[in-house]
Amino acid sequence: MTPALELTDLRKSFGAMEIIRGVTLSVPAGERHAVIGPNGAGKSTLFHLISGHYRPSAGTIRLGGETISGMAPHLINRRGLSRSFQITNIFPRLSVWENVRCATLWAMGYRYSFWRNIERLADARQRTEEILTEINLLDRWHVPAGVLSYAEQRALEIGLSIAGNAEVLLLDEPTAGMSRAETERVVALIRRVSEKRTLLMIEHDMGVVFDLADRISVLVYGEILASDTPERVKANPAVQQAYLGLEAS
Numbered sequence: 001m002t003p004a005l006e007l008t009d010l011r012k013s014f015g016a017m018e019i020i021r022g023v024t025l026s027v028p029a030g031e032r033h034a035v036i037g038p039n040g041a042g043k044s045t046l047f048h049l050i051s052g053h054y055r056p057s058a059g060t061i062r063l064g065g066e067t068i069s070g071m072a073p074h075l076i077n078r079r080g081l082s083r084s085f086q087i088t089n090i091f092p093r094l095s096v097w098e099n100v101r102c103a104t105l106w107a108m109g110y111r112y113s114f115w116r117n118i119e120r121l122a123d124a125r126q127r128t129e130e131i132l133t134e135i136n137l138l139d140r141w142h143v144p145a146g147v148l149s150y151a152e153q154r155a156l157e158i159g160l161s162i163a164g165n166a167e168v169l170l171l172d173e174p175t176a177g178m179s180r181a182e183t184e185r186v187v188a189l190i191r192r193v194s195e196k197r198t199l200l201m202i203e204h205d206m207g208v209v210f211d212l213a214d215r216i217s218v219l220v221y222g223e224i225l226a227s228d229t230p231e232r233v234k235a236n237p238a239v240q241q242a243y244l245g246l247e248a249s
């Protein structure tokens with residue numbers, strides 16, 4: 001089967017510094033995949049490449065078999081890949097409902113002409129309600145997004161991603177800065193929304209990684225050191241040495 005996302009010998013240099021040094025990775029449809037690695041390993045750079053915010057120096061990125069490397073972020077997004085930035089997609093003065101409805105209308109192709117066909121807005125209303133239910137924010141529908149708690153804003157962000165019908169979700173540290181209770185709620189949410197989707201996430205919290213991921217890739221100095229099941233990654237001596245800072249036995 002065609003992988004949902006496929007990176008082939010991907011490279012990125014800034015000046016003379018090669019930060020991503022030949023990453024090859026295949027993520028099957030429906031997999032929950034975590035990218036871990038020490039600070040400065042190149043995880044964010046890798047996400048910028050996949051989402052189109054950086055242009056690769058070399059290599060290929062395929063989404064559902066189609067080459068997307070070098071495309072603009074909005075075109076990649078339209079092809080079904082959504083990257084959740086930490087809260088920056090939210091309109092803080094609009095209500096939770098309006099935020100999700102905007103994304104829903106956009107995804108349904110109403111764009112700027114949606115007022116022409118009021119009847120069809122019923123579709124958008126239903127879809128908005130479904131998404132708010134999925135992200136557990138239906139009872140907060142009328143609240144301006146800017147006054148939601150941090151964890152609720154992250155949930156809303158994920159809602160905006162799924163409203164756009166993304167098949168592949170990229171989440172960048174989805175639980176950063178959260179309490180244990182908030183983390184547990186967001187993990188449950190991510191598990192739910194990724195049931196019918198492919199998930200690629202950067203996460204520092206190993207509890208979250210081992211709880212959610214089907215497979216983990218360990219990025220060290222811009223190279224994938226291991227890409228395997230959580231159990232095998234944990235047991236891998238090279239990973240322990242390079243990433244966890246333990247002496248290899």
Ligand SMILES: Nc1ncnc2c1ncn2[C@@H]1O[C@H](COP(=O)(O)OP(=O)(O)OP(=O)(O)O)[C@@H](O)[C@H]1O
Binds near residue numbers: 014041045
């Ligand atoms: N636009 C840029 N120009 C020059 N160097 C950059 C640029 N973006 C990132 N780098 C460098 O690339 C390296 C990898 O950075 P990156 O942010 O991708 O790492 P990371 O694994 O996401 O780290 P962290 O876990 O701390 O977020 C760093 O040394 C960083 O200084």
